[in-house]
Every structure is written in structure tokens, then in C-alpha cells.
Amino acid sequence: MTVAGVTTDRGADRASGTALSRLSFRFRVIAGLSLLGGLVWLLLASVLVLNARIAVEREIRHSFDMAGQTIEASLREAGPTVADGDSVMRMAAGPDGLRHVQVTARGPEGGMLQARDADTAGDGDDDDAEAPDWFVALTDVAPLRRGFSVAVADGGVYDLVLESHSRDEINEVWEDFRLIVPITMGYTVVLVAAAVFFLNGLFNRLKTMSRALLRLRDGPTGEQLARPDIPELAPIVSCFNHVSEALCARERENRDLARRLLWAQDTERRGVARELHDELGPYLFGLRASLDSLERQIDAGAGADETRATIARLTDTAQAIQTRSRRIISDLRPMALGELSVGDLVRNGIAAIRRMAPDTRIDLMAGQCNRTFGEAVDLTVYRFVQESTLNAIRHGKAGLVTVEIREDAQDGLLSVVVTDDGAGPNPNDTRPGYGLLGLAERVGVLDGQLRAPWRQDGHTRTEMHLSVVTARAIGRGPQ
Numbered sequence: 001m002t003v004a005g006v007t008t009d010r011g012a013d014r015a016s017g018t019a020l021s022r023l024s025f026r027f028r029v030i031a032g033l034s035l036l037g038g039l040v041w042l043l044l045a046s047v048l049v050l051n052a053r054i055a056v057e058r059e060i061r062h063s064f065d066m067a068g069q070t071i072e073a074s075l076r077e078a079g080p081t082v083a084d085g086d087s088v089m090r091m092a093a094g095p096d097g098l099r100h101v102q103v104t105a106r107g108p109e110g111g112m113l114q115a116r117d118a119d120t121a122g123d124g125d126d127d128d129a130e131a132p133d134w135f136v137a138l139t140d141v142a143p144l145r146r147g148f149s150v151a152v153a154d155g156g157v158y159d160l161v162l163e164s165h166s167r168d169e170i171n172e173v174w175e176d177f178r179l180i181v182p183i184t185m186g187y188t189v190v191l192v193a194a195a196v197f198f199l200n201g202l203f204n205r206l207k208t209m210s211r212a213l214l215r216l217r218d219g220p221t222g223e224q225l226a227r228p229d230i231p232e233l234a235p236i237v238s239c240f241n242h243v244s245e246a247l248c249a250r251e252r253e254n255r256d257l258a259r260r261l262l263w264a265q266d267t268e269r270r271g272v273a274r275e276l277h278d279e280l281g282p283y284l285f286g287l288r289a290s291l292d293s294l295e296r297q298i299d300a301g302a303g304a305d306e307t308r309a310t311i312a313r314l315t316d317t318a319q320a321i322q323t324r325s326r327r328i329i330s331d332l333r334p335m336a337l338g339e340l341s342v343g344d345l346v347r348n349g350i351a352a353i354r355r356m357a358p359d360t361r362i363d364l365m366a367g368q369c370n371r372t373f374g375e376a377v378d379l380t381v382y383r384f385v386q387e388s389t390l391n392a393i394r395h396g397k398a399g400l401v402t403v404e405i406r407e408d409a410q411d412g413l414l415s416v417v418v419t420d421d422g423a424g425p426n427p428n429d430t431r432p433g434y435g436l437l438g439l440a441e442r443v444g445v446l447d448g449q450l451r452a453p454w455r456q457d458g459h460t461r462t463e464m465h466l467s468v469v470t471a472r473a474i475g476r477g478p479q
Contacts (some may be wrong), residue, residue, distance in 0.1 A: 108156035131174035220247035388418035396422020
């Protein structure tokens with residue numbers, strides 16, 4: 001039962017939390033301010049009531065003490081005895097001006113004679129001057145009493161009873177209270193209304209920013225927000241404007257990159273198609289012609305030597321087709337990828353480039369990179385070295401190209417640097433080539449960095465840094 005009870009309580013807490021979360025933040029803030037204003041006003045009213053009670057108590061004590069001192073002075077002036085009962089009554093009545101007290105006399109026969117009524121401030125006022133019962137209950141104080149014995153000449157003794165009455169003082173305090181409380185209430189309402197007004201202005205500005213963010217989510221439009229008149233919102237607006245501008249720039253870059261990549265893919269397809277047509281087409285035609293010739297020879301009953309010569313031509317043509325096919329496939333994807341270390345894979349690629357450009361010296365420093373880093377990393381390194389080296393030879397007319405591959409195990413980075421003594425990139429061409437654009441895309445996917453060619457100490461340098469950790473994350477880490 002206890003567990004069930006706890007579960008029920010938690011469920012109720014979650015339900016109440018969910019209900020609260022459905023309320024808007026604006027409503028919660030305004031409700032909180034209103035509640036705070038009500039609590040402040042209630043506290044202020046409580047302080048006023050407490051102050052009224054203290055004032056009533058002080059005033060009653062003062063009036064009671066003054067009345068007692070007056071009766072004592074009259075008794076001292078009259079001496080041990082007074083003439084008669086009328087003198088006692090006049091003595092008890094005292095001078096005018098005493099308030100909030102009542103004097104009652106008890107004669108020798110025991111009868112009660114009221115010598116002085118409690119003065120009531122507000123006599124002749126309308127009924128509105130009367131304090132309500134709840135206010136009287138909060139401010140009323142316990143009555144004060146004091147007795148005096150007065151002897152008269154005929155031997156009788158009168159008892160005078162001095163008693164305080166606070167109702168008239170409470171009525172006076174109520175007059176002030178009912179004037180001050182509405183003023184404080186109005187002041188509190190004005191403060192809360194002013195806070196709500198300024199909060200509404202703040203929320204309206206936040207709503208404007210929220211709508212702008214929603215539009216930005218649908219797609220960068222270059223929208224810029226005006227500088228707000230609230231200094232605290234200025235950094236947020238500034239960040240939004242910077243983000244909007246950056247997203248627009250990135251969107252333009254992506255569109256431009258997509259166009260370039262599309263062009264590069266089309267160019268690569270055209271190149272593959274041209275190589276298949278130019279390289280394999282003639283051999284396939286020769287193969288077909290040799291087969292036709294062999295068929296005619298068989299039909300004509302040609303001799304063995306002539307038949308062997310035709311078969312030899314067929315074999316040479318098939319070998320040439322195989323060689324050209326391997327070269328085309330290797331250009332698309334190295335056949336040794338995933339089987340050799342990254343150093344050996346690059347070494348094979350450099351060997352192929354040396355056959356194409358025998359006049360250029362190409363040095364490779366692979367260091368300890370005698371393992372594979374996964375097909376994604378290995379192929380990226382291969383393509384980078386291939387593209388950078390060919391650019392140095394074709395465009396820079398380089399005589400010496402140095403390729404350095406090094407692994408930083410501590411930082412988890414694989415760095416590749418290609419340096420050449422050529423003329424470097426054209427200073428008027430600020431955009432990278434399509435080959436480098438494709439590499440940049442691959443390097444970005446691998447959480448790496450690619451630095452375009454730049455000149456340093458008379459040499460051209462191109463750098464690439466790849467994250468080995470990212471390669472492991474995609475399931476093609478070191479083997």
C-alpha cells in the first residue's frame with residue numbers, strides 16, 4: 001500500500017508539473033508578479049495594523065496614566081477627607097480633556113454611580129467612522145483598571161474605579177487606516193501593471209526573434225533583425241544576425257560546391273567514357289576482326305601456321321584489353337586498396353606517375369606508416385597525393401616533388417604534406433580546382449582539414465590532416 005501510495009503521489013506530482021508546463025511563460029510571470037504584489041500589499045497592511053495596535057496601546061496607556069495622575073492630585077489637594085459625596089463625584093469627573101477613560105464610583109451603601117463616561121472621538125460622525133469588528137479585534141488592547149478609596153466627612157467611604165476604553169481611539173486609527181490602505185493598494189497595482197507592461201514589451205521582442213528563427217529554420221534568407229532598444233537583447237540579436245549571414249554564405253558556398261561537384265562528376269564520366277572508347281574500342285574492334293579472320297580461315301581450311309598467327313593476335317589483343325581495363329579501374333579505385341599499407345599504396349601511385357613524367361623526381365617519406373587506416377582514409381591520402389603531385393607537374397612544371405606522410409598517435413592525426421619546387425598556383429585564380437574541391441568534400445566528411453596550395457620559401461606546399469579517430473568511428477579504423 002505504501003508503494004502504491006508513493007506511486008500515486010509521484011503521478012500526481014508529474015500531472016501537476018505537466019499542467020504547469022502547459023501555461024505560457026508570460027502567464028506564469030504575470031501571475032507571479034500579481035501574487036508578489038498581493039503578498040507585498042498584504043505585508044504592508046499587516047505592518048499598518050501592527051503599527052495601529054501599537055499606537056492604540058500607547059495612546060490608551062498615556063490617557064489612563066494622565067487620568068490616574070489627575071485623580072491622585074485631586075485627592076492630595078482635598079486632604080485626608082472630603083466634604084461629601086458630591087465632592088467625590090466632582091473629583092472623579094476631573095478636568096476636561098481626559099479621553100479614553102471611564103470613572104465609576106461606588107457609594108457607602110454599595111450603589112454604583114457613574115462619575116465620568118468614556119469620551120468618544122467621533123461623536124456626531126456618520127456610521128462610516130465606526131471601525132469594523134475585524135479591525136477592532138486586530139487592534140484592541142486589554143482594558144486597564146485602577147481603584148481609589150475616598151473618605152468623606154460623615155465617615156463614609158467611596159470607591160473610585162478608573163477604567164480605560166479603546167474604541168474611540170480605534171475609530172480614529174481606522175480613519176487613517178482606511179485612507180492609507182487604498183493608496184498602498186493602488187500603488188501596488190500600478191507597480192504590477194508597469195512591470196507587466198514592460199514584460200509584454202520584452203516578450204513581444206522575444207516573439208519577433210522567435211519568428212525570425214522559425215523563418216531561418218525553413219531556410220536562410222539573409223534576414224537581419226533591427227537593433228533592439230533593450231541593451232540586454234543586443235548580444236542575442238547580434239548573434240542572430242551573424243548566424244543568418246553565415247548561413248546564407250554557407251548556403252551560397254554549398255550551391256557553388258554542388259555545381260562544381262556536378263560538373264566534376266560529369267567531367268569524370270566523360271573521361272571514363274572517352275577512355276573506354278579510345279582505349280578499349282580499337283582493341284575490341286581488332287578482337288572482332290581477328291575472330292572473323294579465324295572463322296574464315298577455318299572455313300577455308302587454312303594451314304596451322306596461319307591459324308596460330310591469328311590466335312597470337314587474339315591473345316595480344318586480349319592482353320592489351322586487360323591492361324587498359326586495369327589502368328582504368330585503378331584510376332577509379334586502386335585495386336590494392338585495403339590490402340596494402342597506406343605507404344605502399346601511395347608508393348604504387350607515385351610509381352605510376354613516374355612512368356608518366358620520367359623527368360620529374362618524386363621522393364616519398366612514409367616514415368612508420370606501414371599499416372592501413374581503413375579504406376576511407378587510405379583512399380583519401382592516395383587521391384590527395386595523386387592530385388597534388390599531378391598539379392605540381394602539369395601546372396607548376398616542378399622538377400622535384402616531395403611527399404611526406406606522418407602519423408601523430410598522441411593527437412590521432414594523419415598528416416600528408418606535398419612540397420614541390422614548381423611555379424605554384426596561378427595568383428589570379430582564387431578558386432580551387434575541381435580535384436581539390438572533391439578532396440575537400442572527402443576530408444570534411446572525415447573531420448579533417450585541407451589547406452590549398454600556398455608558397456613558402458620558394459616552394460609550393462599543400463597539406464592535409466585527417467582524424468584517425470573519425471575513421472575508427474565509421475568502422476574502418478586501423479587494422
